[in-house]
Amino acid sequence: MKRNEFLDLLINPFTRIAGWQALMSGITVFALTIYIGFNGNAYFDGIIDMHFVENAVLKYSALSGIISLITLAVVMSIACTLVTKNFRFIDILGTMTLAKAPFLILAVVSLFVKMPALEQILQNPLILFTSVSFIVMLVTSIPVIIWTIILMYNGLKVSAGIKGIQLNVVFVTTLIVAEAISKTFIFILLKP
Amino acid sequence: MLPTYCPGCHAQLKVKCLKCESCQTEVSGNYELPTLALLSDNEQQFVLRFVKSSGSLKQMSSELKLSYPTVRNMLNDIISKIEGYETK
Numbered sequence: 674m675k676r677n678e679f680l681d682l683l684i685n686p687f688t689r690i691a692g693w694q695a696l697m698s699g700i701t702v703f704a705l706t707i708y709i710g711f712n713g714n715a716y717f718d719g720i721i722d723m724h725f726v727e728n729a730v731l732k733y734s735a736l737s738g739i740i741s742l743i744t745l746a747v748v749m750s751i752a753c754t755l756v757t758k759n760f761r762f763i764d765i766l767g768t769m770t771l772a773k774a775p776f777l778i779l780a781v782v783s784l785f786v787k788m789p790a791l792e793q794i795l796q797n798p799l800i801l802f803t804s805v806s807f808i809v810m811l812v813t814s815i816p817v818i819i820w821t822i823i824l825m826y827n828g829l830k831v832s833a834g835i836k837g838i839q840l841n842v843v844f845v846t847t848l849i850v851a852e853a854i855s856k857t858f859i860f861i862l863l864k865p
Numbered sequence: 866m867l868p869t870y871c872p873g874c875h876a877q878l879k880v881k882c883l884k885c886e887s888c889q890t891e892v893s894g895n896y897e898l899p900t901l902a903l904l905s906d907n908e909q910q911f912v913l914r915f916v917k918s919s920g921s922l923k924q925m926s927s928e929l930k931l932s933y934p935t936v937r938n939m940l941n942d943i944i945s946k947i948e949g950y951e952t953k
Contacts, residue, residue: 687934688931689931689932691935692933692934759941761934831938832934833934834934834941
């Protein structure tokens with residue numbers, strides 16, 4: 674495989690894989706991410722974010738991940754119906770699920786992160802920057818999040834077939850709205 | 866590949882003369898190029914493949930090893946291009 678083809682596959686695999694195929698691959702990676710993240714006390718409970726907790730609960734970890742993913746796909750599909758009729762929900766859901774694959778890297782890194790206790794952080798937030806593993810996590814998370822956003826953008830572009838300013842507006846609006854809605858759903862449905 | 870645009874000014878070309886290879890008769894005039902001939906070589910190949918697969922984008926996507934929405938987007942681009950030619 675040529676270098677350009679490999680790069681294309683990394684940032685836009687959706688020209689080759691979408692729909693059910695992307696959904697199945699995405700679910701496999703997503704399940705691994707959730708399980709490994711749970712072992713590292715990390716939740717993937719947002720559209721493009723993760724959080725550390727003291728004692729992770731697998732049920733919360735899985736359900737919050739699923740809620741955020743479905744919310745993203747539904748909000749994105751609703752936004753797409755405003756600009757085109759020519760798309761399938763399964764393509765949006767499949768590409769968005771697979772677009773979250775880079776989070777597997779963060780899940781693996783989370784296994785090695787030792788977060789300072791919450792009380793210590795509240796007393797002195799700068800203590801976070803004395804933790805080497807936290808800094809490694811921070812440095813790793815930036816390219817992973819950028820990669821995920823690029824994948825989501827390309828996933829929407831391929832799935833809905835929209836371009837230019839329409840694509841940018843739908844993408845940015847969807848991310849913001851879906852983040853807000855998923856947080857609300859997670860709070861309402863999964864509150865302890 | 867049939868040239869469809871003027872290499873000098875990039876305007877759309879028209880057919881001035883057609884020749885019979887059998888009896889050497891030449892038919893001259895000022896004929897419009899067919900819409901499909903205005904498409905690029907790749908686009909014409911796509912249209913041919915689309916017709917041969919009875920319009921099945923699923924079959925085309927597996928033959929081309931591309932995802933279904935990618936093939937559908939390629940078709941949409943060709944439709945937009947054809948509509949553009951027709952409104953000119």
